[in-house]
Amino acid sequence: MNIGRRSFLSFLIGGAAGTALSPLPWKLTDDISIWSQNWPWTPVPATGEVTYANTTCTLCPGGCGISVRKIDERCVKIEGTPGHPVNDGGVCPLGSSGLQVLYGPARIKTPLKRVGERGQGRWMAISWEDALAQTADKLTELREGGQPQSVACLSGRTYGTMPSLLQRFMAAYGSPNFMTVPSMRDSYALTFAAMNGQTAMAGFDTENTDFVLSFGSGIIDGWGSPVRMFRANSAWQGGRGKVVQAEPRLSNTAAKSDIWAPIRPGTDAALALGMAHVIILEKRYRSDFVSNYTTGFDAFKTMVMAGYSPEKVAQITGVEKNTIVSLARSFARASRPLAICGRGRGEVPGSMNEFMAVHALNALVGVINRPGGVWALPEPGYIQWSGPDLDAVAIAGGRRQRLDGAGSSNPAASLPNRFFTTVAAGEDYPIEAMFISGANPDFDFLNNQRVAEAMAKIPFVVSFSSLMDDTARNADLILPDHVYLERYEDVPAPMGFQRPIIGLCRPAVTPQFNTMHTGDVIIQLAQTLGGTLADAFPWDNYEVCLQDTLGDQWDTLVEEGYAMDEGFSPAPWADMFGSRKFDFTAAGIRNGFVPVPIAGDDITYPLVLMPYDSMRVASGAIGNTPFMTKTVDENVLLHGMAFVQINPVTAGSLGLRQGDKAELTTPAGKAEVRTDLFEGIMPGVIAMPRGMGRTPYDKKLMKHGVSTNPLVSSVEDPISGLEAAWGVRAKLSKA
């Protein structure tokens, strides 16, 4: 038998013919194409019933209404609620990626007790019974030892039942050390208290403004309620108004403005006073308001006339004399002008001098409580709890001096920056336990090395964080809260919104893990501690407390998702300034422009570093979601390294080119960065986004870039005591 090559080839040909006549090739082709169109590792949302859960976003103080699209019990998308008064269907990058917070890997799934060293990340999962018992034991021990004042609490939120419950707990327990995290809201409140002479929140009628003069406010970089400001900005762009942006850097807001006035950093108040000079000189101010409802105008006039001529202001600010004059004229000529401040997103409270100078401009053109102007809003008043009754321990503890010095000699409501400095220095009495809810001081505070030093001296730190953020990582006990899509909460007073409104945050899904509402934790702790504390918290749980507190408004909230005082209009001048006139000579402005000194000398540190805010980088207690990090440009963040923006002229003098690695040194710290040559930044000034470089949190995000917070030294405002640092002196050298 001779089976040769020909036979073999023949076998193959026969095989090929047979295969072609069988379904094999055709079926395989089809299967491979189906397989390649449906990669098994690509997640596909399950099919099911589509529903929408309307709730309120709490990821920032903006208070947007959101609609969570669900398939059965799984949230699949977050959209803005159409028709909502704050955001009318719009949503920001952080809000739209909130599901990555809900379902992300950084969630804390159960109460955790630290077993290793602090910050080591070694935890033991414990039951809620144990966690609450251990907390209650510690609180009982401190109280019985007569040290109730040694317990401190920091809340990220200012208004609503949650901060109120925490504050009530602290009062009934006997500690004066309840603090909230301050922002530009506090600076505005203090400005109103000093100049308007009343306690009020600032609201901005941006929908009706036709000329916006912004002193570094990031109108489309997250200032106020971000989505609302985007809408307002679009309306202005569409011809309804003009935007003037005074800022050292060409931010997104500056780039979209009608006039960008590059100004030397930290001299905004001087520019405001220079404009006031022109307005007064040319008698362009609203004389009916100024003569009838203000006091101290003559002194103010003398001050600005003497010291703030456009020539002098041009020297201070670097803004040209003619620009100052023309800006002042167009501002005063506009029918509904508005001057705003609060740098970037307004998270750092800022200089009172600047806020007052800007508010004085609004007073000169008479837009306080007028359409398109700045409105004084009453603080939310729906929380009408009686008491609490205090026992002897609580009275004694409550009489102790607050460690942050707020409230007594100082007008600010809370000064956590000063609190941490005091605790770090070991002054006055020690803090034995600290509760932190909705805040991330280990990351968020400027010069946060101080916070770490203070925390090291506090033996018992309890975090209520839902996510493993920097502060939770350094805590001793974590009592994880539900995330906002799993819980009830009232969300009053969106930042900068001009009408009283309460949004309802309510569960879109049932809690995904073994977490507990912090409201419930507080109520249960109070009831365990007993006595007057238990009496002060008579509710069965937080939901009952919320319903009782909201009373008649509850039904509206459940139905509409928000309750707004539609007919609200700000008090007319006669009512508002009838008995207490607007004061042009309040303490912060009486002496003219007072620059906030920043740390560092200009010989060792020839540059100025300014942190800036961006919609693509979350800088608050909630960090960037993976989605947001993907939107960050490659000249901001590349391969985990952050860029500093630097003017090509400055870069040239330092021998730095685009993308070079450099060492950034400030009096507070050092960082490895890369350089991004940017003509939109003043020579001598360098800038970096706030909010990057968080240490723990989420494997996919962290170690991304550099946080500016440890680099910037804290500066207290001389009047309010609030954080006022707008930057720090810096040195950049080629690495």
Added chain:
Amino acid sequence: MSTTEEHANEVPAEIADKKETTPETKKESAIGYVILFFFVGLIASLIVGWIIFPRLLYSQKSQPFDFNHAVHLDLVDEGCQSCHYFREDGSFSGVPKLAQCIDCHEEVNGEDPNEEIFVTEYVWKEREVPWLIYSKQPDCVFFSHVAHVSEDSLYDGKDCVTCHGYHGESETLRPYQYNRITNISRDIWGHNIAGFARNSWDRAKMDDCAKCHAEARDAASRRNLKAPTTRFITNIIDVAFPGTRPAGKGSSVQTERGACFECHK
């Protein structure tokens, strides 16, 4: 050049030698082998392609427990839609969720061990039953049930049987066969490996969709063209000025034209 030329000269010489030395008989048997091996290859590959390949391609799983459609169909008033209903927004609910079954099956009602498994393992433990769905299309397929079954649709309200066969009258659940490559149910390609279908519910590939859509389109265009003269005139227009005549009512409800996939498969 020279080496190539040498080779070119050598090769024909070798072949010529071989031809001279090979006897005729040997040559014939070689051709016989060639033919034999062709058929061996042909038959082997046909066996592989038609018999072995389908066995290798598909695997099977059994359902979590058995279910008797016939019994349930007798008990309900609105046929299939009693359990496989349309939601208010028109989306199709598909396989019932636990919540629908709980009304009757909160406790074990009968003797059937399958019901006992259902109640004890799923109802009491509040776990959804992980049914294996014979008719589940790949994720890349978009299909709207409501467009196909509603009375006012172009398809004159197909009943469930048209695509799903007599599944609703089955007394037991057959094993779920699935493709090892795609993980898709065998019912989509159809049980015949060659893709032949005797009934409209034997397969649910794109071709099967297209077939029905093309029929619907033809029926619709027939309805539009009344008299033979009209048809004649329109035909002339179509040939002389292609594309100028507005399209007739096609098989797509949205566009009133033929569905894209009739051509793009």
